[in-house]
Amino acid sequence: MEKFKNINSTAVPMPMENIDTDQIIPARFLKATTRDGFGENLFVDWRKESDGTENENFVLNNDLYRGEILIAGRNFGCGSSREHAAWALYDYGFRVVVSSFFADIFKGNALNNGLLPITVSPEFLNQIFELIESNPTANFAVDLEKQTFICQTAALETSFEVNAYKKHCLLNGLDDTDFLVSQKSEIEVFEKEHVIA
Amino acid sequence: MHKKTLFDKIWNQHVVSKIEDGPDVLYIDRHFIHEVTSPQAFDGLKKRGLTLFRKEKTIATADHNVPTLNQHLPIKEKQSRFQVDTLIKNCKDFGLELYGLGHPYQGIVHVIGPELGITQPGMTIVCGDSHTSTHGAFGCIAFGIGTSQVEQVMAAQSLLLNKPKQMRITINGDLPKGVLSKDLILYVISKLGTGGGTGHFIEYAGSTIRNLSMEARMTVCNMSIEMGARGGFIAPDETTFEYVKDRTFAPKGKDFETALAYWKTLYTEEGATFDAEYHFDAADIEPMLTYGTNPGMGVKISKPIPSSNHESNDASFTKALNYMELNKGESLIGKKINHVFIGSCTNARIEDLRIVANYVNGKQKANHVQAMVVPGSKIVEAQAKAEGIDKILAAAGFELREPGCSACLGMNEDKVPAGEYCVSTSNRNFEGRQGPGARTILASPLTAAAAAVAGEIVDVRDVI
Numbered sequence: 001m002e003k004f005k006n007i008n009s010t011a012v013p014m015p016m017e018n019i020d021t022d023q024i025i026p027a028r029f030l031k032a033t034t035r036d037g038f039g040e041n042l043f044v045d046w047r048k049e050s051d052g053t054e055n056e057n058f059v060l061n062n063d064l065y066r067g068e069i070l071i072a073g074r075n076f077g078c079g080s081s082r083e084h085a086a087w088a089l090y091d092y093g094f095r096v097v098v099s100s101f102f103a104d105i106f107k108g109n110a111l112n113n114g115l116l117p118i119t120v121s122p123e124f125l126n127q128i129f130e131l132i133e134s135n136p137t138a139n140f141a142v143d144l145e146k147q148t149f150i151c152q153t154a155a156l157e158t159s160f161e162v163n164a165y166k167k168h169c170l171l172n173g174l175d176d177t178d179f180l181v182s183q184k185s186e187i188e189v190f191e192k193e194h195v196i197a
Numbered sequence: 198m199h200k201k202t203l204f205d206k207i208w209n210q211h212v213v214s215k216i217e218d219g220p221d222v223l224y225i226d227r228h229f230i231h232e233v234t235s236p237q238a239f240d241g242l243k244k245r246g247l248t249l250f251r252k253e254k255t256i257a258t259a260d261h262n263v264p265t266l267n268q269h270l271p272i273k274e275k276q277s278r279f280q281v282d283t284l285i286k287n288c289k290d291f292g293l294e295l296y297g298l299g300h301p302y303q304g305i306v307h308v309i310g311p312e313l314g315i316t317q318p319g320m321t322i323v324c325g326d327s328h329t330s331t332h333g334a335f336g337c338i339a340f341g342i343g344t345s346q347v348e349q350v351m352a353a354q355s356l357l358l359n360k361p362k363q364m365r366i367t368i369n370g371d372l373p374k375g376v377l378s379k380d381l382i383l384y385v386i387s388k389l390g391t392g393g394g395t396g397h398f399i400e401y402a403g404s405t406i407r408n409l410s411m412e413a414r415m416t417v418c419n420m421s422i423e424m425g426a427r428g429g430f431i432a433p434d435e436t437t438f439e440y441v442k443d444r445t446f447a448p449k450g451k452d453f454e455t456a457l458a459y460w461k462t463l464y465t466e467e468g469a470t471f472d473a474e475y476h477f478d479a480a481d482i483e484p485m486l487t488y489g490t491n492p493g494m495g496v497k498i499s500k501p502i503p504s505s506n507h508e509s510n511d512a513s514f515t516k517a518l519n520y521m522e523l524n525k526g527e528s529l530i531g532k533k534i535n536h537v538f539i540g541s542c543t544n545a546r547i548e549d550l551r552i553v554a555n556y557v558n559g560k561q562k563a564n565h566v567q568a569m570v571v572p573g574s575k576i577v578e579a580q581a582k583a584e585g586i587d588k589i590l591a592a593a594g595f596e597l598r599e600p601g602c603s604a605c606l607g608m609n610e611d612k613v614p615a616g617e618y619c620v621s622t623s624n625r626n627f628e629g630r631q632g633p634g635a636r637t638i639l640a641s642p643l644t645a646a647a648a649a650v651a652g653e654i655v656d657v658r659d660v661i
Contacts, residue, residue, distance in 0.1 A: 017513045018391055018491050022627040027606040031262065031276035033236035033283045045629050050615060073513065075392035078425055078491070079627060080606075081327040082234065083343035103425050104361075104395055105327060109343035163359065165219030175345065180353035181247065183214070183222060187355055190213040190224060 001114050003173035007095055007142040010067035012059055013132045019072055020079035021106060025088040027080075038084050039091030064136040068095040071128050075099075076117075077106025086113045096142050098149065100125045111166050112175065116142065118149055118160045127156055144170060200469035203432050204363050204398055207338045207463070211321045213355055220357040226320040227254055228350045229306040232284040233261045233608070234325030238348035239287040249291045251354040256315055257288050258296040260305045262608050265571050265598035268298050277609060304574020304600045307331035307542035311415060312576050314444025318433035318460040323350055328542045328624065330421040333430030334414035335437055336463050338398070340428040361427045362396050362472035365465075367403040370479035375658040377552070378413035379544060379622065379641035381405065382420045383485035383495045385477065390508040391493035394426030397473060400465060401431050405479040411440040412548035419543045420624055423492035432464040484657050486529050487626045487639040489517040494626070495639070498656045501526045520628055521636050522616075529638070529654050536619035537562075537649035538631070540571030540598075541605035544622035544642050547580045553595070553646045554586040556661070562594035563652025569596050569611065571603040595649065607632045620648040 029041040046058050054061045070089065076099040077085060086109040089097065095115060100122040102110075110117045120128070131138050131154050141150045144167060150157045162170075169175065180187075201209075213222040230238075235257075242249070249255060262277040272278035281298070288295040296302040302309055307328055310316040318336040323329060327341035346356055366385060372378075386393075399421050406414065414431050421429025431437075438457060441447045448456045483497040494506055494517060504525040506514050518524065539545070539553055553570060562568045570590055572578040578600055581587055590597045604611040605623035607630070613619040615634025622645050623630075626637040640648070647657045 015510075015512070016516065017509055018493075020491065020625075020627045022606075022625070022630050026629055026633070027261075027608050030233050030608065031280050033280060034240070035237050045633055050634060073510070075395070075425065075508070078391055078395075079327065079422075079625060081325060081341035081343055083237075083325075083345060086343070101392060101395065103392070104427055105341055105343060105422075109345065112343060112345040163219065165216055165357070176357045177241065177245070177345070177349050177352050180222070180349050180355050180357065181245070183355070184250070184353055187213055187222070187224065187250075187353055191354075194210065194224070 001173050001175050004114055004116060004144050004170040006144065007068050009069050009140060010137055011069035011071050011128070011132060011140055012065045012067055013129055014059055014070060014072045015129050017073035018075045018078055021077055021082050021085040022079055024077070024085040025082065030082060030084050035087050037091065038088035039093070042088040042092045068093060069140055069142070070094045070097045071125070071132065072097060072099045074101040074122065076102050078103040081105045083109040083113070086110045086115050090115050098125070098128065111170065114170060116144060116170065118142070120149065120158055120160065124158050131156060200466040202363055202465045202469045202471065203336065203400060203430070203463055204338065207319055207321065208360060210319070216357070220359045222355050223321060223358045224355050225323050225350050227256065227310070227315060227322045229310055229322070229324035229329070230255060230257045230347065231261055231306055231326065232259050232280045234344050234347055236280065236283045236287065237344050238351055239291065241348040242351055245352070247352050249293060249351050252291065252293050254354060255293055255351070256296070256310065257284065257293055258303055258306055258309060259284055259298055261602045261606070263298055263601040264609050265601050265603050265611055268599045274610065301575050304576065305542045305545065305602055307419065308545060308573030308577065311335065311411070312444070312574060314441055314447030317441055317447065317456065318437060319463050323356065327422040328419050330426070330428040331415050331419040331542055333418035333421065333428050334411060335441070336430055336433035336460070338428060338430065341422060361398045363400070364394060364397040364426070364473040364475070365400045365402055365471045366475045366477070368401070368405040368477045368479055369403040370405055372405060372479050372482060375484055375643065375661055376482050377641040377643055378409050378416045380482055380485045381479070382417045383487065383492070383639060384482045386420060386423050386492050387485065387495035388477070389424050389475065391423060391491040392425045392508060394421065394424030397426050399426045399429035401429060406431055407434065410548060411436060412546040415546065416543055420492065423624060433460050484641060484644050486644070486654065488521060488523055488529060490520055490626055490628050492624065492626060492639060496529070498530065501528050530656055532618065532654045534618040534620050534638070534648055534653060535565055535567065536613050536617060537566055537568040537645050538604045538619055538621040538623060539569065539642055539645050540573070540603050541623035542573065542602070543624045545571060545573030545577065547577050549622065549642045550577065550581050550586050551584070552642045554589040556643060556646045557593035557595060557650060558589045560593055560650045562649045566649050566652050568594065568649040569598060569604065571598045572600050574600050604631050606630060613637070620645045620654065
């Protein structure tokens with residue numbers, strides 16, 4: 001996993017609620033056996049019409065909105081556990097997703113792939129949407145060390161929660177597998193003493 | 198003294214160690230893998246030079262991509278074939294037995310685990326699939342994980358997890374005529390919403406739950422994730438023990454007695470507290486249908502489509518109804534449908550097939566409907582044939598296929614065409630879930646069978 005670096009970027013607004021992982025990456029694109037290239041089909045059924053042409057009304061097809069930050073309606077990432085959703089967002093170029101509420105499995109998958117989910121209050125989320133609507137080039141700064149999300153031009157600022165262990169992993173590019181493998185002897189002792197099944 | 202919940206008991210039993218200000222290291226008893234979410238994990242192991250830490254606790258099958266016709270022939274679709282072949286190769290490379298195509302145990306992961314007796318009370322069970330919550334029916338902490346976590350379990354049989362909050366949903370009373378456990382869970386999801394269980398692990402309790410068969414309990418626990426819950430389970434009881442006893446991989450003889458003594462300690466103590474509690478009355482439940490594009494958008498069959506949904510703003514709600522080409526205030530009864538899908542990890546067990554066969558026996562599907570029944574496993578398929586269910590279905594114009602996930606998510610050829618309605622016993626009505634542009638209406642196997650016969654949505658209570 002790559003180290004998470006502070007972000008300074010414009011943002012892409014997607015105010016739709018309950019965006020499920022089937023929309024983020026439809027099941028028919030889960031047939032790859034590597035982690036690469038999923039960005040090409042990110043939100044593909046919203047990006048493209050059934051005849052393959054671009055849907056002009058979808059935000060990712062609108063040149064006004066660009067950036068490494070996705071701002072989404074509540075309950076982002078619900079549904080399937082497919083980690084491909086996190087891979088697709090990351091591969092497309094997103095490094096941060098902001099919402100008022102994330103589905104559990106998606107949130108875990110994002111954190112395991114260097115994609116930072118930031119939970120903000122519903123009121124703050126609305127303020128961000130309003131700000132981007134009036135100023136699509138508004139710039140946002142994400143500082144993981146300080147746990148802050150700031151838009152300086154609009155004097156909009158909030159802090160966010162992140163699990164201390166996960167923060168350490170993100171900042172240092174570490175993953176859980178390295179840690180768990182280092183615990184094997186302890187796990188073997190546990191197996192001898194505890195495991196019934 | 199602090200009273201323990203069932204969740205506390207099982208979780209605490211499996212904590213290897215605790216990280217200060219961080220997650221617990223949780224030991225995993227059983228790990229189910231399939232072809233879609235495992236290849237990148239196997240790759241990761243190879244890159245790190247690791248072996249499978251506990252292959253005897255790892256169970257592999259092919260289900261998501263497999264065709265449901267002519268499974269004895271090579272898979273036609275190139276990418277699906279490659280993914281299934283990759284699983285075969287990985288299992289071979291890592292010395293893992295595979296219940297793949299052609300194996301008598303092959304089937305949907307969440308169907309084969311329980312029917313083979315692999316799933317047992319008190320276990321921690323994971324799989325790279327969100328419907329792993331199904332195994333909770335046996336009193337297991339069972340939940341879906343991402344591929345990075347699949348790799349972690351392969352590498353160390355453990356995961357780093359924060360203990361979730363706990364919720365109890367109690368349902369009391371007898372289910373009314375024509376109401377199945379699928380209706381029960383769709384009803385609960387319509388009340389709590391698609392995000393209502395997020396951050397929580399659910400215990401289902403109450404007399405209604407106690408009176409359900411194991412198959413029906415699996416349907417309830419299966420859809421816990423559709424409320425966003427980490428998982429959902431039911432304390433094991435005599436129904437559970439009776440089901441597990443004598444299954445292929447269940448403990449036998451003295452070992453069974455030892456296990457049983459432990460299983461009997463698995464319940465929530467009187468006076469234990471939960472972070473959230475809900476109570477429902479079974480008498481209030483009707484056959485349920487979904488009208489929108491997430492499982493929380495459900496409605497009693499006698500009620501019109503509502504004018505709003507507590508979880509959606511106007512734009513999201515309108516988008517959902519536009520996609521479904523349905524209107525606020527409209528009744529779903531009489532809605533013409535072209536497809537019926539009976540299958541998936543939610544409703545593809547022998548009891549589901551019996552319910553369908555019992556209803557369609559002597560009847561005929563409507564001409565314009567394609568009715569597909571996809572058994573959850575080779576064992577379910579064989580049982581259906583042994584009971585003559587295949588003949589009843591064939592006579593009624595229903596097609597009995599071979600096992601797999603099939604049209605629940607359309608990774609194989611089984612897709613619903615764009616713009617057409619499908620009454621489906623599966624678990625998700627998301628946009629495009631059953632194929633690009635497909636319109637899914639979730640329902641019970643009984644409601645689905647009745648829709649296939651009538652060619653439109655009917656209230657099963659009027660026809661049984």
